[in-house]
Amino acid sequence: MRLTCRSCSIRSRALCRALPEATLDQINRLARRRRVPAGRALFNEDEANNVVATVLAGVAKVSVSLADGRTQVVGLHFPSDFIGRPFAAPVAPLAEAATDVELCFFDRPRFEALLVEHKGLEEVFVRQVTAELDAAREWMLLLGHKTAEERMASLILQCLTRLEPSDCVAHVPATEVRIELPLSRTEIAQFLGLTIETVSRMLKRLSTVGVIAIESGRGIRVRDRAGLERRAEAGKV
């Protein structure tokens, strides 16, 4: 199915809720689309500070690094999420495609103008940034105080939640759900504050106790979601 530029924004939860048709039209007129293959930066240097975008398909990661190379993935952006910050400081962290990504982007100054002009849009945007902040804080708790196993379980749960079709609010939960982790082992390690070896061992551990099954490299089946939830918060079985 080919998405038209119009449907870009329509498909974006973050943008479309409660906005009048006229506003959406205006937004859509500013939108441009782009596909970014896995591993590539979403924007080139010139763009980085002058665009905002929403993810249509795939998963993007945002990361920050220390001079000596230590890297922390600080956020994942799933379909419908915003990327970029209007009015913000001119230092953008690095945004890359974790999987192949399809996105819909806007010239920043114009988007800012829209933001100022349309009350509803501004509110939607504030909510989005706020949600991101909440996610960052939850991750701080994970990085500061959770064990390796809890971290791994938390990540799987987050992917599960965000990759599930969210439209059908009350769909019957499948006993076994298959998902494709959007990150490589290295990226998982950078997100969880662990090493790739530990990530590998924790995945193994979770699969030996039976809460997940590892299919191929990134593909896993969640066999016991409750067990996973328990393990995401309390170390003790």
Place this chain on the structure above:
Amino acid sequence: MRLTCRSCSIRSRALCRALPEATLDQINRLARRRRVPAGRALFNEDEANNVVATVLAGVAKVSVSLADGRTQVVGLHFPSDFIGRPFAAPVAPLAEAATDVELCFFDRPRFEALLVEHKGLEEVFVRQVTAELDAAREWMLLLGHKTAEERMASLILQCLTRLEPSDCVAHVPATEVRIELPLSRTEIAQFLGLTIETVSRMLKRLSTVGVIAIESGRGIRVRDRAGLERRAEAGKV
């Protein structure tokens, strides 16, 4: 010096930049003031989701916890910082006074109305939230990948930066600066993802090598800021 309610907002960097006099007047009319002694929650349960505030004096901390008690301090709010989120999800993390705090607070719905009405204010607010997100991300890097010594040095530097008088942009840097850490050892540990014992040992280490000197419990003198900066990012001396 007694601060009038009017001067509340005037003193707040975040609120006063580039706002027209009329807007400030309107904001000031909605403001209420409060003093919170160290250790107390800033707001009671009813309020928590229905107010926003700016810190006038002292330092507030925001924290999230796991069921078993593990606690992560996810943010510090220094004078001029915002607390609370307009339009946000109805789950507010716990905000407490780290030191005695003086704040200026607003009824949330009214503040939201203001936000929608005044373009400039909204922009100021977005910037504030964005800055908070940046800080959270930098802290994620710290929690995920820095050593205990680097963490301790980073915290001291952050306090140093935020507690310095920021009005005098180009003031001559003193060779030795004395600051009062706004957090107890326990709180520092919860912020850095360490234990109190390790915090104590790292402070000792930094003082033995001479970059800081420990005066009383919370009072320290920064004797070698450059050394501290080096230690905040690179482990190796």
Place this chain on the structure above:
DNA sequence: CGGCGCGCTTGATACAGATCAAAGAAAACT
């Protein structure tokens, strides 16, 4: 088809920081 490279797993060992234990030092209370 076979070698080559890259991402992943697995095992052995080391170490930073946690945990356990106790003693000082400040506050807080009487």
Place this chain on the structure above:
DNA sequence: AGTTTTCTTTGATCTGTATCAAGCGCGCCG
């Protein structure tokens, strides 16, 4: 002032995760 309580330091030991070091699987390309 003296006692209790709470916070901080210091020391000894333990442990989870990093680090070091092979080995494995699989896609890629000649």
